[in-house]
Amino acid sequence: MSCDAFEKSLALDAGGDLTPAEAARLEAHLEACAPCRELARAIQESQAALKVLSQEDALEEDALAAWRRRVMARIEGEPRRRVLGWRWAWAVAAAMALLAVLTAPQLLRRTPPVPPVGQAVPPAAGMPNGLPQPPRPPVPVVHRHPRHRRAPAPAPEPLLVKLETPDPNVVIYWFVERKGN
């Protein structure tokens, strides 16, 4: 085996992460290889220096207390949420998705049609008390030059719903596509 193949073993050995068999193989190589012995020494020193960081957790008590007060203040401001079980969370998400699928087309269809510019307005029904409807002002006819026509509106961004779960590794993102007018 080349020295490169032992680099990884040397790094693992520095943290005591080799199995006895791996350690024995490395030991045998080190006896015959001066450059690897030098690398082993350098890694051990680097690891020792790194360990100093882990021992220095002498955080200032004032800074810590101020931080703690901020955390507790934020928590005080948060309402306690009733946490649903997994099955309930999935059921709620599925129900919301189904509701969105069922209601979205109806909501889109409900938009009243706009009469074309210049078209006559249909006669209105009489007032509830039997009096005739007051005369409406005439609808102005506007001639638009084709060049001034507005460009079509860009497609709306999809709506993103983020559902956090109690498992920090699982976040449900729900994209709801919105149709244009």
Next chain:
Amino acid sequence: MIDRDGGLLREAKAGDRAAFEQVLLRHERRVLVTALHLLGRWEDAQDAAQEVFVRLHRYLGRFDDALDLAPWLYRMTVNVCRDIGRKRAAHDELDPNAADPGWGPERSARSAEERRILEAVLRRLPEKERAALVLRDLEGLPTREVARILGSSEATVRSQVSSARLRILKLTERFRRERI
């Protein structure tokens, strides 16, 4: 961070704020220090640790009192730090000469230069390698536990840790050469 928190968690779940504060007191240092090692900046570490405990409070009802809280806290710390680190990475570099108001005078007096180099080197490790190294070498967790927290295999953690140790050696040597 190994003690069981069952009783305190039960009381905190029942709405006892003092019990939650006790949980906070018990774990705050480890969460803050882990966040500091992952992010390299005291302000960011405070933000991350605060977010971890707010989420803990939010999801208290989910916890089994019999389980150890520490793995969850470590996992959440890694996740929150990853998010904060990605936001910060776009606009700044670690200033090796920056003062760190969160640390006591004892720390400031000890080989400050060497520590700044190590902190800067840690920041330059790839995200996953840094998380594996901080948990294994700085927090001293066993490889199996690190794998469980990071949601990966022991073989992956071993590979990440060995790669990170070699990178630290090479980067530290380079930093020293450049500073001479």
